[in-house]
Amino acid sequence: MRELGNELGLLGSSLYSHVSGKSELLVEVIARGAGFFSESADVALADGGTAPDRLRRLVRGHVEVLVDHAAEARTFLDEARYLPPADRRRAVAMRDEYESRWRQVMVDGIDEGSLPADLDPRLGSILTFSTLNALIRWYDPTGPLGPDEIAGVLADHTLAALGAGTATAHLAGAETSQKT
Amino acid sequence: MRELGNELGLLGSSLYSHVSGKSELLVEVIARGAGFFSESADVALADGGTAPDRLRRLVRGHVEVLVDHAAEARTFLDEARYLPPADRRRAVAMRDEYESRWRQVMVDGIDEGSLPADLDPRLGSILTFSTLNALIRWYDPTGPLGPDEIAGVLADHTLAALGAGTATAHLAGAETSQKT
């Protein structure tokens, strides 16, 4: 708290005139992070297309949030456990709501045949987020891979991992409008 | 330190007759974790076979260490950054040595045609460890998935993610002894 106060040019104790305590600040940062991810999913899912199409856009949006709002994203993903129980439950609910949208796309993909019938959406989403969220630990925006490149690589990697290329595809293409 | 001492039936301060400080203990736990992973790779790579064969055994061994030696594994993977610079460098070197053995298998797979030619071993190993190491955060050994099942699922997932099934395979099988 002293550190945060100093960054605003005042003492740590002075912050308590504006917030009830440390966890109120944490809740706010976490909610902001949740908002970024949620809005990203809104955009990614607005346009429809096959499940792999939508997954690809979800991955791109997710990676963008991780890169462009790294602090809030990291706090949303990693720090919820330090919240008092009631607030922690709310944070977990936000994350679960976001993840459920990914799982729904996986279910759609299984139904339309663009994803393997034996894919478990719950496990698939856990493993996907495992891979993507670890970006926070190693990605360096000033490094050789730009945000766009890494997003593309991760989209390919994620679809391959879920078996998007190898599905039976007995109905694949049904959702896609006829192209030349 | 008080907590650790109490677990041994003595005071925190008494520990300083046996260790020089907190970071000495951390170094020891990290080295133990590194040892588990290193021995696991020894076993996994002892038998040869195609790159996907060896990767599958590496994944199984890695998951076993994560499950059977969760505390040491977690400490090795997550806590090295809290070490003083010199010790931290040693810990990072241990991890890099282990990861280099995975990268070598990926290089072999590219050479033999069992893995895609455009696979980047460095990126491939980062993404693989991202997925596997996240187990620590969510896997519950008392849950529905047993250690063996989860290891199998993760091996399949990893090979698919690396494109093991979709490689050009112009040389695939060259390493495999002739079978019926």
Place this chain on the structure above:
DNA sequence: CCTACCGATCGGTAGG
């Protein structure tokens, strides 16, 4: 291995 401490740090409060 214990007694008795130290200095630093932390979230937070009373009272103005």
Place this chain on the structure above:
DNA sequence: CCTACCGATCGGTAGG
């Protein structure tokens, strides 16, 4: 928003 504090916790030390 500051002054002046509190109680708790932490890694660690001196001296026996």
